[in-house]
Amino acid sequence: MMRSNPLVTEVLVGLTRRGKAQLDALGLVLLQAAAVFVWWPKDTLAQVLESQHGPHTLTAVIMALGVTTAYFALRAGAEQIMLPGQHGLRDWTLATPLGLGRILRGYVLGQFVHSLHLLVLSSPLLLMAFTVSGGEWDAFGWCMAATLVQALFYRLCGAITHLAMGQHGTESLYTIRTLLTVVYIPVGWFAPVTSHLAFTWRALGESMTTQPAIVETPDLVGFLAIYAGLSVLAALAVHRMLLRERRRTAGRHDGAGIGEAVAP
Numbered sequence: 001m002m003r004s005n006p007l008v009t010e011v012l013v014g015l016t017r018r019g020k021a022q023l024d025a026l027g028l029v030l031l032q033a034a035a036v037f038v039w040w041p042k043d044t045l046a047q048v049l050e051s052q053h054g055p056h057t058l059t060a061v062i063m064a065l066g067v068t069t070a071y072f073a074l075r076a077g078a079e080q081i082m083l084p085g086q087h088g089l090r091d092w093t094l095a096t097p098l099g100l101g102r103i104l105r106g107y108v109l110g111q112f113v114h115s116l117h118l119l120v121l122s123s124p125l126l127l128m129a130f131t132v133s134g135g136e137w138d139a140f141g142w143c144m145a146a147t148l149v150q151a152l153f154y155r156l157c158g159a160i161t162h163l164a165m166g167q168h169g170t171e172s173l174y175t176i177r178t179l180l181t182v183v184y185i186p187v188g189w190f191a192p193v194t195s196h197l198a199f200t201w202r203a204l205g206e207s208m209t210t211q212p213a214i215v216e217t218p219d220l221v222g223f224l225a226i227y228a229g230l231s232v233l234a235a236l237a238v239h240r241m242l243l244r245e246r247r248r249t250a251g252r253h254d255g256a257g258i259g260e261a262v263a264p
Contacts (some may be wrong), residue, residue, distance in 0.1 A: 017083070029125070056133065057133045058135055061122075078172050090242075153234060159175075
């Protein structure tokens with residue numbers, strides 16, 4: 001099913017080629033590596049056992065993964081990051097006869113594949129942090145699922161930004177940075193159930209006595225349900241914007257055809 005959709009095929013082919021998108025992904029991995037370096041346990045084993053608190057390395061890396069993946073998804077949705085040979089949503093909508101439903105399904109599946117690729121690139125750091133911090137595999141899986149669902153929402157937000165602002169690079173760049181800055185931390189502060197930082201802290205079973213003020217107890221299923229619902233709403237908004245663009249383009253073509261038919 002995935003390979004039969006040309007948008008997914010385009011992503012699969014693009015991931016095998018060299019380009020700027022791969023360099024951007026490498027930059028995200030380096031930021032996660034910095035989190036591993038900073039939060040790598042500095043205490044001796046005896047000190048760790050005395051404190052009765054394990055290292056926070058895995059928590060820090062997954063938090064860094066959430067932020068960097070969301071930022072990458074926003075930029076990719078705004079088409080500031082494109083895989084080699086990849087075409088934008090407007091191109092697929094206006095230059096092909098594909099149905100909008102199929103285009104949107106391929107876009108979402110392609111984004112999922114791209115996000116999985118980023119997780120694979122980060123997997124050595126994640127597994128290293130998991131080994132030193134300890135933890136449960138099911139909690140780790142919850143965190144990966146949360147990262148993927150959140151990335152989808154931000155990817156669609158980036159697409160909405162691009163469709164609304166067009167090729168205005170500077171305005172689009174500032175808009176997506178504002179979205180990430182305003183939504184990711186402040187909204188998560190006032191509504192902890194939407195915070196990936198809080199989600200990670202809770203899922204990994206950190207001690208509630210040492211958590212920062214920003215981290216409160218979110219409901220794990222609630223986080224996934226909220227972002228899945230927001231992603232559906234964002235996808236509907238993208239579909240409506242694409243439909244409007246296709247109708248507008250078709251109207252211009254019809255007008256040109258009528259003019260030619262009545263010309264002497």
